[in-house]
Amino acid sequence: MKITRIRDAVAKIPSPMRNAVISFDKMTISLVAVETDVIREGKPVIGYGFCSNGRYAQSGIIRERLAPRILEADPDDLSDEAAGTLDPHAIWAAMMSNEKPGGHGDRAFAAGGIDMAVWDATAKILGQPLWKLLSDRYNDGKHDDRVLVYSGGGYYYPGKEKQGLQDEMRQCRALGYKLMKMKIGGAPLAEDMKRIEWALEVAGDGQNLAVDANGRFDLDTALTYARAMEKYNLCWFEEPVDPLDYLAHAVLCDATSMPIATGENLFSVQDFRNLVRHGGMRTHIDWLQPDPSLCYGLTESLRILDMADRAGWSRRRAVPHGGHQLGLNMAAGLGLGGTESYPGVFKPYGGFADDIPVVDGYTKPHNTPGIGMELKREMFSEMRRLMEFT
Amino acid sequence: MKITRIRDAVAKIPSPMRNAVISFDKMTISLVAVETDVIREGKPVIGYGFCSNGRYAQSGIIRERLAPRILEADPDDLSDEAAGTLDPHAIWAAMMSNEKPGGHGDRAFAAGGIDMAVWDATAKILGQPLWKLLSDRYNDGKHDDRVLVYSGGGYYYPGKEKQGLQDEMRQCRALGYKLMKMKIGGAPLAEDMKRIEWALEVAGDGQNLAVDANGRFDLDTALTYARAMEKYNLCWFEEPVDPLDYLAHAVLCDATSMPIATGENLFSVQDFRNLVRHGGMRTHIDWLQPDPSLCYGLTESLRILDMADRAGWSRRRAVPHGGHQLGLNMAAGLGLGGTESYPGVFKPYGGFADDIPVVDGYTKPHNTPGIGMELKREMFSEMRRLMEFT
Numbered sequence: 001m002k003i004t005r006i007r008d009a010v011a012k013i014p015s016p017m018r019n020a021v022i023s024f025d026k027m028t029i030s031l032v033a034v035e036t037d038v039i040r041e042g043k044p045v046i047g048y049g050f051c052s053n054g055r056y057a058q059s060g061i062i063r064e065r066l067a068p069r070i071l072e073a074d075p076d077d078l079s080d081e082a083a084g085t086l087d088p089h090a091i092w093a094a095m096m097s098n099e100k101p102g103g104h105g106d107r108a109f110a111a112g113g114i115d116m117a118v119w120d121a122t123a124k125i126l127g128q129p130l131w132k133l134l135s136d137r138y139n140d141g142k143h144d145d146r147v148l149v150y151s152g153g154g155y156y157y158p159g160k161e162k163q164g165l166q167d168e169m170r171q172c173r174a175l176g177y178k179l180m181k182m183k184i185g186g187a188p189l190a191e192d193m194k195r196i197e198w199a200l201e202v203a204g205d206g207q208n209l210a211v212d213a214n215g216r217f218d219l220d221t222a223l224t225y226a227r228a229m230e231k232y233n234l235c236w237f238e239e240p241v242d243p244l245d246y247l248a249h250a251v252l253c254d255a256t257s258m259p260i261a262t263g264e265n266l267f268s269v270q271d272f273r274n275l276v277r278h279g280g281m282r283t284h285i286d287w288l289q290p291d292p293s294l295c296y297g298l299t300e301s302l303r304i305l306d307m308a309d310r311a312g313w314s315r316r317r318a319v320p321h322g323g324h325q326l327g328l329n330m331a332a333g334l335g336l337g338g339t340e341s342y343p344g345v346f347k348p349y350g351g352f353a354d355d356i357p358v359v360d361g362y363t364k365p366h367n368t369p370g371i372g373m374e375l376k377r378e379m380f381s382e383m384r385r386l387m388e389f390t
Numbered sequence: 391m392k393i394t395r396i397r398d399a400v401a402k403i404p405s406p407m408r409n410a411v412i413s414f415d416k417m418t419i420s421l422v423a424v425e426t427d428v429i430r431e432g433k434p435v436i437g438y439g440f441c442s443n444g445r446y447a448q449s450g451i452i453r454e455r456l457a458p459r460i461l462e463a464d465p466d467d468l469s470d471e472a473a474g475t476l477d478p479h480a481i482w483a484a485m486m487s488n489e490k491p492g493g494h495g496d497r498a499f500a501a502g503g504i505d506m507a508v509w510d511a512t513a514k515i516l517g518q519p520l521w522k523l524l525s526d527r528y529n530d531g532k533h534d535d536r537v538l539v540y541s542g543g544g545y546y547y548p549g550k551e552k553q554g555l556q557d558e559m560r561q562c563r564a565l566g567y568k569l570m571k572m573k574i575g576g577a578p579l580a581e582d583m584k585r586i587e588w589a590l591e592v593a594g595d596g597q598n599l600a601v602d603a604n605g606r607f608d609l610d611t612a613l614t615y616a617r618a619m620e621k622y623n624l625c626w627f628e629e630p631v632d633p634l635d636y637l638a639h640a641v642l643c644d645a646t647s648m649p650i651a652t653g654e655n656l657f658s659v660q661d662f663r664n665l666v667r668h669g670g671m672r673t674h675i676d677w678l679q680p681d682p683s684l685c686y687g688l689t690e691s692l693r694i695l696d697m698a699d700r701a702g703w704s705r706r707r708a709v710p711h712g713g714h715q716l717g718l719n720m721a722a723g724l725g726l727g728g729t730e731s732y733p734g735v736f737k738p739y740g741g742f743a744d745d746i747p748v749v750d751g752y753t754k755p756h757n758t759p760g761i762g763m764e765l766k767r768e769m770f771s772e773m774r775r776l777m778e779f780t
Contacts, residue, residue, distance in 0.1 A: 028454075054490055060450020061496060064418075098412040100444055101605040102633040102655030105495025106451060142498055217489040241491040244660035247667055250475040265492030270634035278668050 001086065001125075002075040004044070005035040006067040006114065009386040011050070011059040015345050017155045019183055019214040028057040029349065030110065031383050034117040036086070038125050040369075047121025048373045048383055051113040052293040052322040053346045054264075058110035066095040066110055085125040088118045092299040104268035108296045115297020116326050124370040130326075131365045134333030146362040147331045147354075148338030150210065152323060154199060155180020161191075162198045168344075169202040175343050178208055178361030179235060184225065185213040186248075191223070193228055201306070206233035213237040215265060219248040228257035236261040236287050244271070250280030259370060264321035267295040269303040274287035275388045276311045287337070291321035292330060305334065323350040325371050332365035348379035391476065391515075392465040394434070395425040396457040396504065399776040400447040401440070405735050407545045409573055409604040418447040419739065420500065422779050426476070428515050430759075437511025438763050438773055441503040442683040442712040443736045444654075445693040450502035456485040456500055477742035478508045482501075482512040482689040494658035498686045501739040505687020506716050506761070514760040520716075521755045524723030528692060536752040537721040538728030540600065541565075542713060543650020543735070544589060551581075552588045557593040558734075565733050568598055568751030569625060574615065575603035583618055605655060609638040616646035626651040626677050634661070640670030651677035654711035657685040659693040666701045673702045677727070681711035682720060695724065713740040715761050722755035738769035 007180055009031045014026040034047040070078070073094040080087040092115060099107065123130040130349035135143040151172040157164020165182070172180050182199050184192045196211065203209040211234060217225065222240035229237065236259040241248040243265035255261055260281065266272050272290065275281060281288075288308060292301040305315060316337045320327035323346065341358070342350035352358075353366045353375035366372035374380050399421045405414040407765065424437040441448055460468070463484040470477035482505060489497065513520040525533040541562040547554020555572070562570050572589050574582045586601065593599040601624060607615065612630035626649040629636040633655035643650055650671065656662050662680065665671060671678075678698060682691040695705060706727045710717035713736065731748070732740035742748075743756045743765035750772035756762035764770050 022490055026488065055493065056429060058450065060448065060454075064450075065446060098416065100412055100655060102661075103445065103495035103498070103657055105493035105497050105657075106497050108493070205571060242660060244494075244658070246664060265490060267493055267495075268634070269544075270632060271492075274634060274636060274664065274668070278664070 001079040002037045003034055003070060003078065003086070003091075004037050006070060007033040007035070007387045008059055008062045008067070008113070010059055010386070011382065011386055012347070013053060013346050013349060017345065019186070019212075021214045021216050027053060027054060028056040030059055030113045031387055032062065032113040032117040033383070033389070034114065034121050036121055036125070040124060040127065045121050045124045047117040047119070047124065048380075049113045049116025049118070049120060050293065050324075050349060050383070051109040052291045052324060052326070053349070055106070055109045055294055058106055058113065061107055061110035062114065065099075066114055068292065069095050069097055070114070078337035081355065083126070086118060086122045088115065088122050088299050091118050103298075104271060108267035108300075109294050111296045112293040115299050116293050118299050119326075120370040120373065127369050129366055129369065130371050132330040133334030134330065139334050142335060144332050144335055145367070146364055147328055148179065148361060149177065149328070149341045149358055149363050150179035150181060150338060150361070151177040151244050152181050152212070152340050152342045154180065156183060156186050161195065165195055165198055166202050169199055172343055173202065176358030176360065177341070177343070179210065180208060181210040181212050181238065183214070184211045185216040189225060189228060192225070193315060196232060196234075200232065207235050210235040210238060210261070212238040213240050215242050217241050219245075219251060222248065222252055223255055226252060226258050229258060230258055234258065238262065238289070239265070246274055249275070250278065253280040253282055253286065259285040259287060261289055263289035264291050264294070266290065268309050269300060272304045273307050276308060276313070281315065283314070286317065288313065288318045289321045290318065292326050293322055293324060298326060298330065300331065325352055325373060325376070328352055328363065328365065329371055347373065348376065348382055351376065391471040391472075392427045393460060393468065393476070394427050396460060397423040397425070397777045398449055398452045398457070398503070399778070400449055401739070401772065401776055403443060403736050403739060404682055407735065409576070411604045411606055413742070417443060419443060420447040420449055420452060420503045421773050421777055422452065422503040422507045423779070424504070424511050425717060426511055426515070430514060430517065435511050435514045436505040437509070437514065437760065438770075439503045439506025439508070439510060440683065440773070441499040442681045442714060442737060443739070445499045445684055448496055448503065451497055451500035451705070452504065455489075456504055459485050459487055460504070473516070476508060476512045478505065478512050478689050482687065483509050494686075498657035499684050501686045502683040504720070505689050506683050509688050509716075510760040510763065517759050519756055519759060520719040521723030524720065529724050530774065532725060533755070534722050534725055536754055537718055538569070538751060539567065539718070539731045539748055539753050540569035540571060540728060540751070541567040542602070542730050542732045544570065546573060546576050551585065555585055555588055556592050559589055560600075562733055566748030566750065567731070567733070569600065570598065571600040571602050571628065572606070574601045575606040579615060579618060582615070586622060590622065597625050600625040600628060600651070602628040603630050605632050607631055612638065612642055613645055616642060616648050620646060620648055624648065625688065625753050628652065628679070629654070636664055636668035639665070640668065643670040643672055643676065649675040649677060651679055651709075653679035654681050654684070656680065659690060659697050662694045663697050665768070666698060673704070673707065676707065677705065678708045679709065679711045679730075682714055682716050685716060688716060688720065691720065705755050710739075712735060715742055715763060718742055718753065718755065719761055738766065738772055741766065
């Protein structure tokens with residue numbers, strides 16, 4: 001059993017939106033395909049993956065460091081003979097050989113794209129959906145038949161603030177979402193509070209609405225916002241401050257009854273361990289949001305969940321960032337709290353299987369082998385085209 | 391005043407050595423040249439830089455993200471009219487635009503290479519050595535006429551352990567070094583203690599010797615090593631544990647009288663702030679070792695020094711990693727504790743000006759405009775050749 005080739009390509013996912021910190025008009029992601037010599041249904045098994053949105057393509061690191069190390073390793077060391085498929089943990093170790101500790105940034109995104117493709121191939125070789133494999137290996141055979149999904153969005157609409165925001169949220173409701181997230185921090189506090197009230201007119205209940213500051217605030221501003229928002233009983237306040245300012249998180253968690261959510265900009269078990277140790281996050285109300293396709297992949301995400309478990313965190317308080325099918329497979333197979341989704345942006349990479357709708361805030365896992373990318377037809381066809389499969 | 395072009399190239403710096411964590415046989419760095427339309431001595435000013443060793447070349451991030459943003463910015467926003475030269479802080483902000491918070495890894499190395507070239511050009515336009523510019527702007531005009539340098543090395547020599555190590559250390563003494571560093575953690579404790587005793591036979595005094603575990607140990611092992619080494623009165627114990635395990639640093643600093651040194655694998659002011667806040671490091675005996683060419687450059691290093699200053703750290707306790715002339719300029723101009731050097735490895739990029747020797751453990755700053763790279767003739771000629779200057 002052998003990995004015969006690793007392809008990658010850059011996909012453009014420009015979007016006219018901006019959050020409180022960056023604009024997305026030049027955003028790119030790396031696509032990855034891991035080709036094997038294992039034949040299933042008459043064809044070699046190919047695993048597909050991509051780096052998640054927000055952090056740009058990583059072709060340099062994939063081509064110059066990570067992919068060559070996998071292809072140079074002894075194939076016998078990269079498969080799990082007893083399981084009859086690839087060994088994603090061994091492949092992860094091979095691609096990370098001769099990498100120094102610390103520095104968990106772009107390398108983590110490159111590794112995340114490859115690792116996603118490796119897990120897709122690993123599940124396909126077994127003829128199982130990835131969530132089923134995760135359930136069997138890491139969740140005592142349990143899984144969730146339905147997974148909470150929430151919509152990331154709630155952008156600013158200069159010139160038509162109320163109409164634009166409410167229209168977007170009504171569209172999300174029409175698509176089946178119940179819990180919806182909106183941006184804050186791109187306007188003065190009073191204006192953001194008006195926007196929250198407009199959003200609540202559509203969301204109905206505070207528990208159907210979360211807010212996201214994208215790490216923009218200093219501690220003073222975050223405290224002021226938290227106090228102003230407490231009365232709305234919102235589901236969470238996401239990335240109130242710089243993701244690495246653990247002390248600010250601790251002060252905030254001590255000072256407010258609002259649930260705090262963060263993690264999409266932490267990319268290693270070391271960084272999450274520091275958040276858990278030093279960030280004062282509360283295991284009963286706060287949320288951890290790793291993006292498995294950015295933080296060195298599902299392989300490192302399993303370590304993050306283990307570390308959090310040992311620190312008293314229920315898996316139900318983990319809700320992956322990224323709005324992709326890997327997050328959905330993890331949520332269903334590992335019993336997480338849910339997963340993000342981006343209706344309307346980062347197309348065609350955001351969202352889940354074409355024919356499995358969101359109903360009353362939940363979606364269902366798929367039933368084909370692997371991650372299920374073939375069930376997103378436009379995305380899958382673009383991935384094949386950009387990576388020059390014929 | 392305008393940056394007209396940014397070149398980069400990959401240089402191979404293979405080395406047969408390995409530390410406790412990685413081998414260096416495929417190590418590369420990125421070279422950078424920032425070309426301007428400013429004429430000095432009849433020729434356009436060009437600034438040169440490179441990413442430091444240990445973290446690989448970063449051509450993808452330089453070419454796809456950072457360099458284009460600088461070239462697309464309005465040149466008027468990138469120069470400092472009052473000072474009559476480029477504005478490295480504005481250029482840094484331009485190259486980091488549309489980058490999300492967190493994730494301080496490979497991006498930091500790419501930025502470090504560009505930022506080094508920008509500061510080289512900035513000082514050349516003023517006709518000043520970089521250390522002089524730093525002294526004037528950030529050190530009330532004070533500078534050091536001589537800078538402590540220590541040798542990084544002390545490798546393992548399989549089959550000729552004692553002879554190999556002592557020969558290497560004698561060569562360092564012959565080159566003028568007094569304080570020398572050696573690797574530990576690549577052998578069992580008893581063997582490492584023997585190696586320390588062999589090294590002390592050459593170094594003479596424990597204060598002339600530091601040890602480096604390259605972040606390999608878990609806390610238990612680091613504690614055991616620290617207790618075993620206390621009797622040698624060594625200068626410091628470097629990277630005892632994972633660079634991001636602040637709690638382990640705090641336990642270690644509480645438990646041992648040995649000075650602890652770390653920082654080469656922290657790459658942002660946020661990460662150093664966490665070390666200072668949560669790592670229990672002692673301002674009177676421990677050491678901070680940022681690598682300015684890896685941690686987003688001199689520009690971010692100034693922020694790190696400011697943060698440390700506000701937390702009670704003297705600049706004398708900062709000793710840059712990397713063994714390059716940027717560290718030497720910073721040490722001389724900002725009044726740091728010294729800088730690292732690698733006699734014999736990472737050639738030709740390690741080390742200082744060809745004609746300025748190390749004497750009794752100290753070297754002197756240079757007197758030409760910029761960082762002084764032109765004074766390392768073999769390095770400078772290789773940089774010009776690899777970046778295809780004619």
